[in-house]
Amino acid sequence: MKQRWLSIVAVFALLFTVIVPTSSFAATNDVKAINEKLGVPIVVYGANLSEQEKSTVKDALQVNEEPEVDEITVSGEDLVKYIKDSNASSRMYSSAKITRQETGKGLIISIVTPDNITEVTSEVYANAMLTAGIEDAVVEIAAPKPVTGHSALVGIYKAYEVKTGETLDIERTDVANDELSVATQIAQNANISDEKIAELLTGIKQQIAELDPATKEEVAKIVEDQLAALNIQLSEQDRQLLVDLMDRISKLDIDFTKLSEQLTDLTTAFEEKFGDVLQDEGFWTGVKNFFNNLIDTISSWFK
Numbered sequence: 001m002k003q004r005w006l007s008i009v010a011v012f013a014l015l016f017t018v019i020v021p022t023s024s025f026a027a028t029n030d031v032k033a034i035n036e037k038l039g040v041p042i043v044v045y046g047a048n049l050s051e052q053e054k055s056t057v058k059d060a061l062q063v064n065e066e067p068e069v070d071e072i073t074v075s076g077e078d079l080v081k082y083i084k085d086s087n088a089s090s091r092m093y094s095s096a097k098i099t100r101q102e103t104g105k106g107l108i109i110s111i112v113t114p115d116n117i118t119e120v121t122s123e124v125y126a127n128a129m130l131t132a133g134i135e136d137a138v139v140e141i142a143a144p145k146p147v148t149g150h151s152a153l154v155g156i157y158k159a160y161e162v163k164t165g166e167t168l169d170i171e172r173t174d175v176a177n178d179e180l181s182v183a184t185q186i187a188q189n190a191n192i193s194d195e196k197i198a199e200l201l202t203g204i205k206q207q208i209a210e211l212d213p214a215t216k217e218e219v220a221k222i223v224e225d226q227l228a229a230l231n232i233q234l235s236e237q238d239r240q241l242l243v244d245l246m247d248r249i250s251k252l253d254i255d256f257t258k259l260s261e262q263l264t265d266l267t268t269a270f271e272e273k274f275g276d277v278l279q280d281e282g283f284w285t286g287v288k289n290f291f292n293n294l295i296d297t298i299s300s301w302f303k
Helices: 002-029 051-060 074-081 122-131 152-164 170-190 193-209 216-229 236-250 257-261 265-269 272-280 283-302
Strands: 042-046 070-074 095-100 109-110 135-141
Touching: 002 095, 002 109, 002 193, 002 265, 042 051, 042 152, 042 170, 070 216, 074 152, 095 152, 109 122, 122 135, 122 152, 122 170, 135 152, 135 257, 152 170, 193 216
Parallel strands: 042 070, 109 135
Antiparallel strands: 042 095, 095 135
8 A cells, every 4th residue: 555655646746747847848948939920919908007007917918928019909999899889988907918820720718817807708708709700819818907808809809800900790799799798697697607608609509500590489499409408597588688699690600610619628628727838739638648547547556
């Protein structure tokens, strides 16, 4: 038995030698190169940040570790541009850094100040961004003090247009904002997890893609089926909000199959906790294999 416990200690010592030095080495010895094809990261700051708050956000987003960045500001006027019936005098604090990726890489969402983004999760951000038409990017989100996180989407929209030269469809960005609000409200009212609400939204979209509903009644049936499949109970008001949202989404020109493929568990569930480390696909594969082997090994010790 003593030998087994010594083995356990050795295994966990190995765990820390695998994870910690890899991250530290990457941070201290890797020199980032400027991407001459896709461009440098773009950092968007909320217009109402004080100088001290802006400095805090810069540190959180590791702006000074980039060789070069483009920097812009997002204000209430931008809010009105992308979201219908919004308030131009809204105060903007949530900020983001957007780094374009090669086609097919998907979205990687990282909330680097999770204690200060109180409502919107990486899963919900990913769903909303894909609805708006934003794909293939690393998006890091930060705020210097507790905020809901809703305004960060507007900054991402503006940054993405500046970075790509493309113009986002106002109807899609407006629906994406509604999706953000409805998802947050349902998660709170029904007391379900963020992962569950993301699973619900993605499942409904997949069914819309497959069944191509022609009427709102058909959309409602899809919503009902997905709620039943996931055993989610909603109030009549929240149920209607979800049906209205998905009816709007069903009328947009979206490749839902591509959307669901991009919204992976690795991208959304782990990125908030492990950040840039998970962007190294080889590292993640090694860690996953390590844990699989670890579980098998420890299980055999106690048989």
